[in-house]
Amino acid sequence: MTSIKKIDKKEAILEAALNLFASKGYYTTSMSDVAKEAGVAKGSLYNYFFSKENLLEAILLSILDVSNDLEKELVQTQSPNEFLQQIIEGQFELVCSNRDHWRFMYALSLQPGVFEFSIELLQQRIKENMKEVVSQFEKKGSADPEIDARLFIGTLDGLLLQVITNLDDFPVENLKQGMINKYCK
Amino acid sequence: MTSIKKIDKKEAILEAALNLFASKGYYTTSMSDVAKEAGVAKGSLYNYFFSKENLLEAILLSILDVSNDLEKELVQTQSPNEFLQQIIEGQFELVCSNRDHWRFMYALSLQPGVFEFSIELLQQRIKENMKEVVSQFEKKGSADPEIDARLFIGTLDGLLLQVITNLDDFPVENLKQGMINKYCK
Amino acid sequence: MTSIKKIDKKEAILEAALNLFASKGYYTTSMSDVAKEAGVAKGSLYNYFFSKENLLEAILLSILDVSNDLEKELVQTQSPNEFLQQIIEGQFELVCSNRDHWRFMYALSLQPGVFEFSIELLQQRIKENMKEVVSQFEKKGSADPEIDARLFIGTLDGLLLQVITNLDDFPVENLKQGMINKYCK
Amino acid sequence: MTSIKKIDKKEAILEAALNLFASKGYYTTSMSDVAKEAGVAKGSLYNYFFSKENLLEAILLSILDVSNDLEKELVQTQSPNEFLQQIIEGQFELVCSNRDHWRFMYALSLQPGVFEFSIELLQQRIKENMKEVVSQFEKKGSADPEIDARLFIGTLDGLLLQVITNLDDFPVENLKQGMINKYCK
DNA sequence: TATGAATGAGTGTTCATTCAT
DNA sequence: GATGAATGAACACTCATTCAT
Structure with missing residues (x-):
């Protein structure tokens, strides 16, 4: 108790x-x-x-935990396009479920100072994702899987950034579908 | 004197x-x-x-000035694809010319607090750009020019974010070409 | 139990x-x-x-107890010189047996603040010792027993201070003998 | 100004x-x-x-400055006994002129913690004095000048400690004369 | 206009002490 | 009696801002 x-x-x-x-x-x-x-x-x-910094660290870890949990759910065998679509949908859901928190994460990762720690955490996570995405593009027979993967992730990040910084009347669903159409067909 | x-x-x-x-x-x-x-x-x-805050404001305005100058140079009649390509190349050049400053801008635009002012400035600029891009996609005969424009800008922002946060051995040129191939052909 | x-x-x-x-x-x-x-x-x-202060008090009392026990052992009839020599030897042994503790006692007795209590304890002890030493110098036929006693105790304290604050290669024994030669012959 | x-x-x-x-x-x-x-x-x-500690340091240095000034005045050719007498008188005057300050110095030198710095300063000063006193005892033809010097300085310190910790009715003058009689004749 | 000493509200952090379990 | 989480007053120190020179 x-x-x-x-x-x-x-x-x-x-x-x-x-x-x-x-x-x-x-x-x-x-x-x-x-x-x-x-x-x-x-x-x-x-x-x-x-310390205050340690409190921040704990917060970051807890946010990333949520994110990691979601990723683990997602790893199942599928066609590359279905897989990529799942990533897109998962990330959109994650970020939409709490924009403020994710805005905070993105902000931290861009700040110098106390936050080097958070950058490393995020970058590590990004690298892991990147590997996964690269392998999907390889399966798809991409000519340059690494560049395609970076484009994919860049687009995803950029769109999520728009979601995070925009007001409520934002056409999230359409945007998501637009990306799916462009990258998963 | x-x-x-x-x-x-x-x-x-x-x-x-x-x-x-x-x-x-x-x-x-x-x-x-x-x-x-x-x-x-x-x-x-x-x-x-x-005040310190006022100093920050002045900095933001001066950065946006540079950015606006570049945009004005760019607005000339061309085919939509050439125009979009110019935007991509201009933004890459801008950001690459001083990553730290642009990292700072992105960071500010994501932060709450003192910085609401900067968000508005940036959002306004983004809206103007958006209008321009939308009209280019209209010219191209896009089915949904607004979504295509958001995708375009999202991708651009996302890639620039990667440029900003990554180390020097990053394949900037390839990425730029990748986006051009995907969006301007 | x-x-x-x-x-x-x-x-x-x-x-x-x-x-x-x-x-x-x-x-x-x-x-x-x-x-x-x-x-x-x-x-x-x-x-x-x-309280913390009360804990300190208890410590001081316990240290003084040790010290008092030693003194009681020592009070036996002897010639004045032998008696004084015993005091010197006893104090040297006491202090050498645990320099840190005695350094602490001396430090406290010199500090203002919480420690007035300890000063009084020490001063009381000193006064009692002083009386004893004065009577020994009277037995010796000293012209000014009070001054001689103060000189004696001052010298003893000063030497013990040197013992307390000095490193291990200090000639403790020689110093003790020196004082005995100077004051107990 | x-x-x-x-x-x-x-x-x-x-x-x-x-x-x-x-x-x-x-x-x-x-x-x-x-x-x-x-x-x-x-x-x-x-x-x-x-910092607070730096303020303390500055205080210690300023006290030692006063003390050093007094010492420099004193170094003149004389008979050993006259010289030693001068030391005694100088130290008594110094300490009597501001008991609180010197009590503070002694207290610091006995305390662990922040104050290691002050201990070193004092010990250095003591060593220099010791050398001087040793050479005086050599001049006097002492059998063991080092021990005699330590006894001398110990006695002086011990008496000054008594001065510092005692109330105003203390027989300072008599004590001083007592030490002079015992060590400078 | 240029200066930098002066200010004091505000910060992150500590720690003796209390008290419900 | 034993525990250790909870407390909040107190601390050393910072810094944006002011203003006399």
């Missing part, structure tokens, strides 16, 4: 911090803000994370 | 600030840092910009 | 605290440090001592 | 800090306390000293 409570509190802090960091920014959110939002005392934060 | 000096100093501050913000981040760069880098006294910064 | 355990735990805390205070300093040692070193929970400390 | 003011302020901070550290202790004095006592803003402290 104790452990459940403990986990709950840690989760509460993580969630509060993620929401604040994502909505106000990392530097403009103080640890006091996080404590207030999480409903705990300032000092308690340091029972769970030993 | 005074006015020349004045302009020089303002430029020096802008340049120093841009370099520092781009390389160390906005929040992790202090006004003292900027003053030192620019070779002026801390207090002098406030003769040219009334 | 319970009471034995209890005593053991209290002793363990005292010893841990003394070692840490002596080696790292009072203010730079946290109650958490003490708990960890003593192998008990942080909260348990407060079952035995009601 | 500016520089005079600047020096004045730095001096004011040093003096305020010394008084507070000496009367309340280093750890129990906050930088806010120092600022208030010195009549400046908290932030201003950091225009002159880059």
